[in-house]
Every structure is written in structure tokens, then in C-alpha cells.
Amino acid sequence: MDKINGEKVKNPLTLLPIMPAKVDEDTCIACGVCVDACPVDAITLDDKAKVDADTCTECGACVDECPVDAISL
Ligand code: SF4
Numbered sequence: 078m079d080k081i082n083g084e085k086v087k088n089p090l091t092l093l094p095i096m097p098a099k100v101d102e103d104t105c106i107a108c109g110v111c112v113d114a115c116p117v118d119a120i121t122l123d124d125k126a127k128v129d130a131d132t133c134t135e136c137g138a139c140v141d142e143c144p145v146d147a148i149s150l
């Protein structure tokens with residue numbers, strides 16, 4: 078077990094907050110490309126794309142594929 082500042086931690090990476098992908102609804106054109114690009118099916122499409130924060134692994138695939146740069150991490 079590692080120590081940081083004398084405190085025992087299991088894995089420092091687990092202390093980092095999860096920052097799921099975010100959709101700019103004003104920019105999204107509901108093309109569905111991100112839905113197909115997401116490897117964990119975290120995105121659904123209604124009138125705009127929506128990211129399930131609990132499922133998103135922050136892989137960035139949707140950010141790379143969106144044709145109008147509507148998704149960011
Ligand atoms: S960052 Fe990756 S896991 Fe998260 S919604 Fe985009 S494609 Fe899916």
C-alpha cells in the first residue's frame with residue numbers, strides 16, 4: 078500500500094473525480110454519431126445527445142467523432 082503525505086491510500090488514481098463527457102445542446106445536431114462511437118453505450122439520443130455520467134469512462138471517442146464539436150470532456 079502506498080503512502081501520500083504519510084496517509085495510506087489504495088490507489089491515488091481512485092481519488093480523482095470522474096468528469097463525464099458533456100453535450101452542448103445548443104450545438105448538437107442530433108446526428109447520432111456519438112451514440113455509435115461510444116464503446117460502453119453511455120450516450121442516448123432523444124432530441125439531443127445525452128451522456129449517462131455513471132456509465133461514461135471518459136474515453137474521448139465521442140469527442141473525437143462529433144462533427145460539430147458538441148461534446149467535450
Ligand atoms: S467519453 Fe467515451 S465513454 Fe464517455 S460518452 Fe464519450 S464515448 Fe462514451
Ligand code: SF4
Pocket residue numbers: 100104105106107108109110111112122125126142143144145146147148
Ligand atoms: S455526434 Fe455531436 S452532433 Fe451528433 S448527436 Fe452526438 S453530440 Fe450531437
